[in-house]
Amino acid sequence: MRLSDTLQFASGSLRGSPTRTLLMMLAMAIGVAAVVVLTALGEGARRYVVDQFASLGTNLVIVLPGRTETSGVGPGLMSGQTPREITLDDAQALLRSRAIKRFAPLTVGSASLSRGALNREVVVLGSTSELLAVRHMEMAVGRFLPEGDIHDTASVCVLGNQMKRELFGNEQAVGQWVRLGDRRFRVIGVMSSQGESMGMRTDELVIIPVAASHQLFNNSGLFRILIEARNRDSIEQVTRDAESILVERHGGERDVTVITQDAVLQTFDRILGALTMAVGGIAAISLAVAGVLIMNVMLIAVAQRVKEIGLLKALGAPGKQIRQLFFAEAALLSAIGSVAGLALGYAGSFIIGQVYPSLPVSPPWWAVVAATATALGTGILFSVWPARRAAKLDPVAALAGK
Amino acid sequence: MIELQNVCRTFTVGDQEVAALRDIDLSFGAGEYISIMGPSGSGKSTMLNMLGLLDRPSSGTYLLDGGNVTDLNDEQLARVRREKIGFVFQSFHLVPRLTAAQNVELPMILAGIPVEERKERVKVLMRNYGLSDRADHKPDQLSGGQRQRVAIARATVMNPSVLLADEPTGNLDQATGWEVLKLLEGLLEQGITLVLVTHDAEIGARAHRRIHMLDGRILSDEQQAK
Numbered sequence: 146m147r148l149s150d151t152l153q154f155a156s157g158s159l160r161g162s163p164t165r166t167l168l169m170m171l172a173m174a175i176g177v178a179a180v181v182v183l184t185a186l187g188e189g190a191r192r193y194v195v196d197q198f199a200s201l202g203t204n205l206v207i208v209l210p211g212r213t214e215t216s217g218v219g220p221g222l223m224s225g226q227t228p229r230e231i232t233l234d235d236a237q238a239l240l241r242s243r244a245i246k247r248f249a250p251l252t253v254g255s256a257s258l259s260r261g262a263l264n265r266e267v268v269v270l271g272s273t274s275e276l277l278a279v280r281h282m283e284m285a286v287g288r289f290l291p292e293g294d295i296h297d298t299a300s301v302c303v304l305g306n307q308m309k310r311e312l313f314g315n316e317q318a319v320g321q322w323v324r325l326g327d328r329r330f331r332v333i334g335v336m337s338s339q340g341e342s343m344g345m346r347t348d349e350l351v352i353i354p355v356a357a358s359h360q361l362f363n364n365s366g367l368f369r370i371l372i373e374a375r376n377r378d379s380i381e382q383v384t385r386d387a388e389s390i391l392v393e394r395h396g397g398e399r400d401v402t403v404i405t406q407d408a409v410l411q412t413f414d415r416i417l418g419a420l421t422m423a424v425g426g427i428a429a430i431s432l433a434v435a436g437v438l439i440m441n442v443m444l445i446a447v448a449q450r451v452k453e454i455g456l457l458k459a460l461g462a463p464g465k466q467i468r469q470l471f472f473a474e475a476a477l478l479s480a481i482g483s484v485a486g487l488a489l490g491y492a493g494s495f496i497i498g499q500v501y502p503s504l505p506v507s508p509p510w511w512a513v514v515a516a517t518a519t520a521l522g523t524g525i526l527f528s529v530w531p532a533r534r535a536a537k538l539d540p541v542a543a544l545a546g547k
Numbered sequence: 548m549i550e551l552q553n554v555c556r557t558f559t560v561g562d563q564e565v566a567a568l569r570d571i572d573l574s575f576g577a578g579e580y581i582s583i584m585g586p587s588g589s590g591k592s593t594m595l596n597m598l599g600l601l602d603r604p605s606s607g608t609y610l611l612d613g614g615n616v617t618d619l620n621d622e623q624l625a626r627v628r629r630e631k632i633g634f635v636f637q638s639f640h641l642v643p644r645l646t647a648a649q650n651v652e653l654p655m656i657l658a659g660i661p662v663e664e665r666k667e668r669v670k671v672l673m674r675n676y677g678l679s680d681r682a683d684h685k686p687d688q689l690s691g692g693q694r695q696r697v698a699i700a701r702a703t704v705m706n707p708s709v710l711l712a713d714e715p716t717g718n719l720d721q722a723t724g725w726e727v728l729k730l731l732e733g734l735l736e737q738g739i740t741l742v743l744v745t746h747d748a749e750i751g752a753r754a755h756r757r758i759h760m761l762d763g764r765i766l767s768d769e770q771q772a773k
Contacts, residue, residue, distance in 0.1 A: 150656045161644040456640045459601060460654045460701075461629020463622040540601040544640065 146466055155473035162446070166478065169435075169442055173482025173524065174489055176432035177516045181490025183428045184512035186497065187421025189504040194417060196505065198410045204246075205279070205406040206383045208239075208370040208391065212402055229400050230366025233295055233355065235391055239372065242386030244379040249276040250295070250355050251369040254362040256326040258351055260312045267308060267351050269325065271358025279371045282347065285309075287319040287334030290354055298356040302330040306338040307348040325351060326361050380405055425512050429519055435482075436523030439475060443531035447471070447538075454535050455543025464536035471532035472525060479524025483517045490516075548708065548740070549598065550574040554607035556593055556763075567593040569763040571607070575742075577708065580735055582743045582754035590763040592713065595744050599632050599711045600624050612708070629658050633702030635731070637714035639694045641686040641701075647693075648673060648682040651700045658705065672700045676730070692723035699730055709740045716750060728753070 159166045210231045236250045252271035257264055274292040276282070282289075289303055302325065309318045309332075318332045330353060339347050359365055374383040384403050391401045447454070454467055490508060498506040556568040567590045575581060583591045596602035597609070600616060609617050616627060634640075641650045648669050655665045673679050676696045686694055695715060702710055712731060716724030728750065735741055745751050759766040 146657055146659050150659075154656065157644060452640065453642055456642065457653075457657065458625070459599065459628065459634045459640075460657055461625050461632075461705075462657045463625035465622060466625075466657065541596045544601075544636070 146462075146469070151469055151473045152477065155470055155477055158446075158450070158470075159474055159477060165442055165446070169439055169478050170482040170485060172435040172438045173432075173479055173520055174486035176428070176435040177483050177486025177520050178489035178493060179428040179431050180425055180512060180516035180519075181487060181508045182493040182497070184421050184425040184516075185490070185494040185506050185508040186504075187417065187424045188509045188512070189497075189506035191414065191417035191421060192505045193503070194413050195410060198406065198413070204374040204377055204380055206372040206374060206380060206387060207404050207406070208372065208387055209368070209402050209404070210366065211400060229395055229398070231370065231391065231401060232365055232367065233359075235394050236367060236370050237295060238390050238394055239370065239387055241390060242383065244375055244382035244386055246373045246375045247275045247279060248370055248372045249273055249279045250367045251276070251371060252355055252358045252362070252364075252366075253368045254358060256361065258308065258312070259324045260321070263312055265311070267325075267349065269358060269361070270350050270352045271355035271361075272352060273355055276352070276371070279373050282339060283337045285335045285337035287332070289334055290352065291333075296356045297354055298360055299354055300328060300330045300357060301333045301354065303334040303336060303352040304332055305336050305346075305348045305350040305352075307346075308351060309335045325353070328357075328361060330357075421509070421512075425515070429516070432516070432519045432523055435520070436527040439478065439524050440527035440531060443471065443475060443528050444534070446474075447531050447535045450535075451538065451543045452546050454538050455540050455545075458538070458540035459544060467538075468532040468536040471528055471535050475524045475528030475532075476521065479521045482524075483520040486520065487513065487517065548575065548577050548612050550608075550610040551597070551604075552608040552610070554597065554604040554609060556590075556597060556602065557605045566763050568597065568604070571763075571765060573758075573765065573768075575740055577740055578735060578738045580732070580741045580743075580753075580755045581758060582745060582751040582756070583758045583760060584745060584748065584751040585760035585766070586746065588762075589760040591744050591760050593763075594760065595711050595713055595742065598709070598742060599634060600628050629654060629705060631708050633705070633707040633710045635695070635698055635702050635710065635712040635715045637717040639686070639691075639698045639718070641694055641697060643686055646683050646685055647678060647689065647697045650686070650697055651704055654701060654705050668704060672704055676700050690723075691719050692726055695719060695723075695727045696730065699727070703734065703739075707739065709742065710734060711742050711744075713744045714746070715743070716745075716747070724750075 208231065210229070233250060236248060239245055239248055249272050254269045254271070255266060256269050258267040272290065273295055274290045277284070277289045285306060287303075291297070291299060291301065302323065304312070304318060312318070312323065313321070318335055321332050322329050323332060324330075336347060336350075353361070372383055372387060374380045384405060387403050388399070388401065392399050395401070457467060494506045494508055498504065551571050551573045554568055554571040555566065557564050557566045559565075571594070583594060585591045593602060597604060604617060608615060611627065611631065616624070619627065642653065645653070651669050651672060652665050655668065673682050676699065678693065678696055678700065681689060681693055686697070689697065710731070715731065716727055719727060731741060731743070732753070743750070743754060751757055755771050756769070757771070758768050
């Protein structure tokens with residue numbers, strides 16, 4: 146018997162009992178749709194969290210002074226030493242590593258910002274032009290800190306969005322002068338509003354060149370160095386390089402800590418990935434239930450079509466062929482049911498996406514493949530028994546309808 | 548071409564052994580017209596199933612065209628049925644969801660014959676049996692006589708050497724019954740061996756060779772002088 150004939154015959158007998166066929170397909174479709182929608186939701190949640198982290202800057206490695214692992218009273222404290230600070234030259238030395246794409250040194254201080262009679266305390270960030278790219282920040286108006294020598298102490302500043310509104314209202318800020326502590330700074334740009342990141346409200350910041358901040362606060366150390374690795378794979382390399390360069394410059398003493406954002410991100414990624422799998426697995430149970438239903442209905446179909454099976458045998462169909470016909474029926478049923486389920490699932494995901502626009506809901510490919518495969522697999526697996534039963538019918542008894 | 552040697556068939560009913568066929572020795576040549584008669588329970592249906600390879604003898608040997616078919620496996624048996632044996636049943640056994648033409652096509656589908664050839668052979672047969680205008684009708688839209696003609700077309704579409712008919716006129720009125728019988732007898736001219744099981748003496752008498760059965764044994768085997 147030809148494959149096309151087998152499929153045609155099977156689809157003919159499916160059409161022969163439309164209600165039964167539709168109900169079985171519905172069961173299959175609901176199972177597949179459940180897997181698709183639930184994994185889409187799980188995956189959406191995972192992507193949402195990952196995206197949130199990525200918006201802080203991708204491939205970020207952070208260097209901070211001191212060993213954070215050390216707890217209690219260390220030998221340094223006993224002998225009156227404090228952790229050696231990280232200097233601008235230390236930061237610049239990092240560029241020796243080829244895995245490092247760019248870095249931004251960071252100082253943090255607090256000073257009073259004033260323009261005319263308006264005055265308030267602000268957090269002052271000292272950095273370089275690279276900060277914009279490293280932290281994925283955006284300008285609203287004007288320019289960010291000028292590129293060039295890291296030791297340049299130009300008296301320019303960039304205002305956070307809220308600072309600009311508080312000091313200038315609707316006036317033009319770029320080109321104006323403000324007073325920061327005991328120095329005057331010219332406003333060269335305003336950040337666009339970007340909410341909170343890394344525990345600081347960027348909208349309430351003032352950013353000045355890092356060398357200028359050292360002068361302003363009369364110090365020379367760095368609070369952090371933000372490093373961007375060339376790509377995700379080189380993060381580890383960057384971590385090792387940064388540590389070895391700084392240890393070397395600090396006379397062999399490991400007094401810096403290097404942390405990666407990736408480690409945190411991966412943990413979240415793993416947790417939410419596992420959650421998605423679990424939810425998908427639960428949904429897959431409904432597919433197994435659909436499989437049992439298929440088996441049940443197929444057994445009824447065999448019983449109802451005993452005479453037809455007897456006739457096929459009399460006409461010269463071996464047991465194998467009868468089995469294949471029932472397999473083909475189950476396969477067709479599961480295949481059409483899966484396609485309907487996928488359509489239903491994608492439609493459902495789309496609607497959820499419309500209702501919660503911030504959630505990037507889209508079914509992961511592996512879930513789609515797994516759902517379809519499970520549907521086809523259970524459909525065929527659960528038809529093994531009915532098909533065998535049909536194939537083993539005694540033709541004489543079957544023709545007599547017994 | 549058909550030879551049964553010492554064929555027995557016993558069924559187990561409960562804890563009792565019931566013999567449906569006892570020591571049957573029988574042989575047919577090609578192109579014979581045989582009727583098997585006897586009261587119900589005489590074993591004539593079992594005999595027909597045995598001849599049609601739907602049933603296996605409990606003991607004894609069945610030779611078909613010189614080959615022993617007693618030991619064939621399921622697949623080989625199906626192949627012999629497909630190629631050498633045609634069945635016509637009392638209750639027609641048409642597949643209700645298929646049209647007349649599709650019912651006739653069915654054995655060729657099972658045999659894996661290409662579509663074009665199938666369509667051609669179906670067309671010829673439907674014309675020969677006067678069913679051309681009924682080709683696309685479902686069985687329940689056909690009269691009893693038409694249904695049996697479709698069934699005969701289906702039984703002959705693979706050009707079998709033996710046609711086994713089990714009470715082919717049993718569900719038909721007399722006029723239609725004769726019509727169907729004539730159709731079957733017409734196949735003899737093509738060299739087919741026709742085996743007719745009936746309890747109707749008048750129909751049975753038409754066969755050239757008449758076998759009477761009782762209690763699983765052959766009571767008489769008369770050859771009619773032509």
